Amino acid sequence: MRSLRSSLILLGLLASPVLAAVPAGFQETVYTSPALTPITGMAWAPDGSGRLFFTQKNGKVLVATMRDGALVTQGTALVTSEFATETVYTNSEGGLLGIAFDPNYAINRYVYLFLSATSAKQQIVRYTDANGAGTARTVLVDNLPTAGQNHVGGAIGLGPDGKLYWAIGDLGNGTGVNADLTSTASKVSRANLDGTPANDNPFNDGVGPNSEYIWARGFRNPFTFTFQPGTGRLWVNSVGTNYEQVFLTNVRDHAGYNAYENNQPASFITPVIKYRTNGTDTRGLTASGAVRSGGTVTFTTTADHGFRKGEKITVAGVANAGFNGDFYVASVPSPTVWTATQTGPDASSGGGTAVTQNLGGSITGGIFYDSTLFPDGYRGNFFFGDYNSGRLVRATLAADNTVNTVDAWASGFSQTVDVDVGPDGALYTVGVTSRSVTRILPTAAGQKLIVSALNVTLVEGGRSVFTVRLAEAPTEEFRVSVARASGDADLTVAEGAEFTFTPANWNQLQRVVLTAAEDADATQDRAAFTVSAPGLSPETVQAVAIDDNSARLVLPSQELVVDEGGTATFTVVLSSRPQRNTSVTVARTGGDTDVTVSIGATLTFTPANWDTAQTVTVAAAGDADTAQDSATLTLAIPGGDARTVSITVQDTTPVAPTIVSTPPTSAVVGTPYRYEVVAEGRPSPSFSLTSSVQGPGINATNGVLLWTPTEAGTVDLQVTASNGEAPDSVQSFQVAVTAAPQDGGTEPDGGTTQPEEDSSGCGCGAGPSGALAWLGGLWMLRRRRARGG
Template sequence: MRTPLMASLLFLMMSAPARAAVPAGFVETNYSSTSLTPATGMAWAPDGSGRLFVTLKNGVVRTVAMKDGVLETQPGTSTLVTRTFATEPSVHTNSECGLIGIAFDPNYVVNRYVYFFVTVSASEQRIVRYTDANGTGIARTEVVTRLPTTGNNHDGGGLGFGPDGKLYWAIGDLGNGSGVDADLTSLAAKMSRANLDGTPANDNPFNDGVGPNNEYIWARGLRNPFTFTFQPTTGLLWVNGVGDRYEQVFVVSRRSHAGYNDYENNQPVGNDYLTPVIKYRTNTIDSSTVTATGAVRSGGITTFTTASPHGFRKGEKLTLEGVGDASFNGEFYVASANNAPTTTTFTVAQPGLPDTTSGGGTVTTQALGGSITGGVFYDATLFPPEYRGNYFFGDYNSAQVTRATLAADNSVATVDEWGTGFSANVDMSVGPDGALYALGYTNGVVRRVTPTATGQKLVVSGLNLRLMEGGRAAFTVRLAQAPSAPVTVSVARAMGGSEDLRVLGGGTLTFSPANWSVPQVVVLEAVEDADVEPDVATFTVASEGLTTESVVATTIDNNSTRLVLSTRRLVVPEGGTATFDVSLSLRPSSNVTVTVASTQGDPDLTVASASTLSFTTSNWNTPQTVTLQASQDADNVDGTATITLAIPGLDARTLEAVEADDEPLQPTISSTPVTTAGVGIEYRYDVEAVGRPQPTYSLEGAVPQGMSIDATTGLITWTPSAAGTVDVHVRATNGVSPDAEQSFTITAEAEMGEPDAGTDAGTETPDAGTETPDAGTETPDAGTETPDAGTETPDAGTETPDAGTETPDAGTETPDAGTGTLDAGTGTPDAGTNNPLPEDDSGCGCGAAPVAPLAWLALVALATRRKRSRAS
């Protein structure tokens, strides 16, 4: 029987979430679903279908579809109708781990590929791909494997496709300083870049072939790049970096160095170092003193000089107070400031005021939060014109949304708090209806922000498109308000645009008083051509009496010839041979020669035949066979070697060759058991063992009721029916003595608030901090138990992954766990080191007062803990 306190708290938790506050002229509508928690990210399907994909920390991907122009809800409520797209089979959810990234293939309209970034164990993360088959994810394929993690925090998870059609992802320093500064061997603290098949892009800046560098690295020095996005108009990569002392937004390019862990907002100039284009102090503000004569106004521009380096950035909003001449006081945006870390001057615009000199006083920055989350560029026409191209981003700690406007040169012009009360905000996106959407992590809330009054106009979402050559892309059109009569809209390529781009569908659209708010889809197509230059065309969206809108489409050229391998990993029996095939992706402009050689690793693995291959303009797509051999040796180890294939000046690929030793090897269990479970929730533990021949698995002794193990794979499944503990004994055997055994105890919990199986809850320590917490910000201990986010077990799907798909791996060693203190987050970024919070598994170890949903969760956990004490 629940206590009255528990019942009251549960009612409050299930009540409609509090509304956010947005500027005058805008309105916020919130939707919610208990099936959307804990949410880590969202993205709209780019086919115009009106489906919002939401990733959940526990490995589930859900979709919410539009119906009649708005998100579909249960009749008469704001409760969203959600559907399961896919469920990852193995997810490690401790701290910031889990399913934490999503991106759509640049040719999704044709191939239906959706990519996800997922932590699969305490030592590995992967990028996987599903095919969207009528709303269900099938044909799961592992694209990149062996990405680093220590199973705790700063895992990154940002995922996306650039204007070059390459796959980008970001990983932080793993919470222990891995991969920082000049380390080019680890993918930790890096932005990485790959081809669509997961192989390293040959033109990556640190690609040294068989040298020590990791070939995937694109940029470095990133502490916790939780999210990133590509600017639609320019294709530039904007990365939101969660900081230790500063939250920073970087515009990252090839070879860039964001400076961590030596620099935060004080990066030196030169040597590829980046300074942030936007920054704010983690959980507090910056303050500087103006020198005695440090306020000089001339021609409406005022130059201020501070007593010490200030670190202000162009567009940053400042408050000046106490200057001797009060005409210098007020709120201003930085008009210019040198990026050097020693800079003590900056300018602001004060037009219409007389030239004069003064000094003294203080200058302070805005308090924007302490844990920067997802950002998005507004690329639609529903908002007023001045909002086009603006950059919006959230902050988990402050629950604020910040708006940055850009100048004509693409530099930041202004940075302002724009909305408040966006509790537990982790991601933002622009929908096919032109609205701005925000996603809550712990509360299952999707917020939709729209203007209150727009007047009649064409609402176009997706003003800047990039299409794979030979592929398609889509944008959407609707009306801003109901018309009195049917409205016809035409879409056509403007004069001067490339004829290789054309309208494939939706050239004429009709809107009525009944369907005016439902986005209709326009599909563009890019035909193949022989050149290597991107094609560009502008498409006009027009209707009589309404302002014409424009969509700019740019192709992603894919005319580079690349090596195609039939496999990326080949097992060669000791004393025997094995083969793989090689061909080219495209017809070369002239004949090419491919060299094949063992470049690293076990010398027993060699190229037996076809060390040189010749491809012509006629046989380029005919596979040629390479044979590898493994010499007999006396050891009992499976040797490995790197086989490098290269076309000088054009492309290079590597293959991992593995010698399959033929000496018997006793089994050894290498996996760590999952020791927690929830009553009524399926428990899964995949026992992993090595041995020769391959071991089989069994449960020994008194087997818990309903528990089973797959003899071939070692997967244990079990659904506890009651709370308590059970002892489990596993045996792996292959006929070579001794067998491997593993014994452990599983604790099954019936109370709400227990973590899901496999989640290490409440065992981490927030960043200790280097700042003194502000008085009055201490929050009562929320306990260490978190209410279960829901007990529905999603359908894992029925599609079997393609067994013939080989997966590139990132080639990184598992990093040392180190001794650094780890954040206590559960999938949201940490909040730096200011004002650390008490432990709470409901969110990140964010160093500021928690937002409302976290407070309710804390109270429920506290009530649950007290109830247990009385029961005991």
């Protein structure tokens, strides 16, 4: 039975963790840190930032970051930062147990936590990720059941319908089992993203005794679950008394606990993967219970076998030894009959035994491999861990999504509690008290495009991110293109349609941002995007948009300028009448901490005031520097629309001017000379000019210096920028003026070329005009003739 062993207190850094055993063709890297204990889960942020979030049993959320293809370390220790800290109840299996990200996280920055708040209640809590710090803590669902002991759950995730799911076990005392619909114990529950029960939950009886949150039931200890990419199906890993079980779960399903475990009758769901807790099952074969025909062996057992499709069975002791060996269950025609594939002549025999694998005794986190680094045969595989045995188990799936094979894939991962796939395509696993996270990847993948996710979900009106990198350093540049190959035009590439990998940046994550336009229909939009580069195999990313025709946020602009030390405002309304009161959170999610929301951090729109503008006031604190601060505000309806506003802070501290431009230092007689002087300062500087000759002039406002030289020589110029702050900025330089090139004796045209006019109309001596220009041209003609032109 599973235990987090929270009483263990481990100190210090594991300098040389014992390496686990991974299959041939794979290697591992172990990152250690004294902070990684006790760990209950991990998840990669889905924004392309390369950040890995860890949940500590004691209430902390820690974050590690990938840079240049590897997690950042200092010396031998993994570098982590603290995202948030919760006060939690840690007795037995309680604590901070689960983490999940909003489907529109790329915009609204919402992070969800499952935790044991006290000995009497558990909670779902939401944070806003602001520059890597958890802010705007909000309890979404309160008073979830616990007895302060074990089987308190911890699974949490966002479904393909955009709803929030979580799971709780029987609290170690049989709460909520069998037909009990009054408690969310022993259940998978489902809510809107604002924490309210989803109206279409199957047992929602309004004012009746049922819990409106219940979505599926009959689970002893569903510590982890995961949604399958592409299908959106929910796979629940339930820790058992006699059997560890994985259920492919749908709405209203009943897994049978505590009446059944791997022996569920027809009206219940049965596990798609199971194994005996800390042991094996042995079944005898009947005297004629081994029959091979056409490459298929049919085995008949003397009692119900409980085997599942894809399960690995060792057959031994059959009278005809040609029937002995390891088999994967191909089908289960009846409780006492199972089949497998075996080459060989048709034959009959019997006797002997069929024995299951010993995989462990406490199933933990699972994940589907949805990346491209591993060999193609690994795509879509389901990996999960076992806490007791330290094994990682690999399950392959058939074309009909049934389990094809189940094997112990790797071992030696002490107290493994969670598994995930990183943006680098590697498999990551973490143990409760191992003080380490392990990265598993092929020893020689060969050059290929590493796409972080082949199936992505985004919210209509929102954005989703996947990343691309190369598998190994190239010898040449690779130009990568991302384009929609088929599907709805509402789904487009917003950022990252093209980028280039070089020998210097091949292992850096390149973000591709998809966006889903809002539309009026209620149909999910789907599209396929091709990621390609010349000379490499292309990859296809399938995208689906969660359709949401609820009210949208309407802003006058998504940019706002605020004076330092001052405030500025913008307004918000909804696009349509909501069905119920709708809250909008406004929070800084990026940029300088000097920017705050002083009024309107939470707005409430009702069916009566939805179209009445509400005001958000943004304040920018003064600071000692002269830099121009900036920040990003995110406005979000929990479970609905989200928008960002870019804030620019105008620093009002006076700054003396500095000329930062470089003048041209050569000119030609009769050809206009132009120099645009650029100066920084606050307030904006004005310009003046001193010249050793007549003619040059400067626009006092925009700093454009214009002049048409009339004779060869050296001209001294001095530009001054001033704004009332000492000192002025002075730039002195010389311009070497040369004679105009000869045209081979052809008589010149008398100066028809006009000097460039000063577009400002300031009359600052930029050049002659009208009759003066004609006279100047005649004077130049005579001078050139006198020189032999």
